[in-house]
Amino acid sequence: AFAPTRKPGNDKRTVKVRAESINPEIRKSEEKVVDSVDLTQLSKPITPYCRCWRSKTFPLCDGSHVKHNKATGDNVGPLLLKKQ
Amino acid sequence: AFAPTRKPGNDKRTVKVRAESINPEIRKSEEKVVDSVDLTQLSKPITPYCRCWRSKTFPLCDGSHVKHNKATGDNVGPLLLKKQ
Ligand code: FES
Ligand code: FES
Numbered sequence: 001a002f003a004p005t006r007k008p009g010n011d012k013r014t015v016k017v018r019a020e021s022i023n024p025e026i027r028k029s030e031e032k033v034v035d036s037v038d039l040t041q042l043s044k045p046i047t048p049y050c051r052c053w054r055s056k057t058f059p060l061c062d063g064s065h066v067k068h069n070k071a072t073g074d075n076v077g078p079l080l081l082k083k084q
Numbered sequence: 085a086f087a088p089t090r091k092p093g094n095d096k097r098t099v100k101v102r103a104e105s106i107n108p109e110i111r112k113s114e115e116k117v118v119d120s121v122d123l124t125q126l127s128k129p130i131t132p133y134c135r136c137w138r139s140k141t142f143p144l145c146d147g148s149h150v151k152h153n154k155a156t157g158d159n160v161g162p163l164l165l166k167k168q
Contacts, residue, residue, distance in 0.1 A: 079118075
């Protein structure tokens, strides 16, 4: 009788995980949201920049990461630019 | 016959949207991932910082946002710090 060969490396189950978008709303008309900061223009000693994609003042952080973390169990936070 | 009263404001359907974590892997032992950049220490004219939470060199951008965007239809990209 004929039995189909199977390579050991192909003999494992695969689980498909659907990858998710992380930015639901910000500037969705842009193909890629990239921002530039001219460091000579920063006025405050510390300026927080958003990495949670929930800020109403994006690219700046407005504290919205707190609500996002609480709602999802996530642990994201801003990038702090320090003049000195 | 008795009919239960219903306030107009309660008469709409609700759709539950499950909020999703955006950081699956980076420093999950930390309650909140915050990074500081001492701007005086930047050496290159432009330094890209990750906002997609997929970089292997986080907090720096390593280009992983491209794969993430392709896989999910997202449009996220880095924050570019420009010395001048
Ligand atoms: S609001 Fe997005 S990191 Fe603070
Ligand atoms: S690798 Fe995350 S923004 Fe580029």
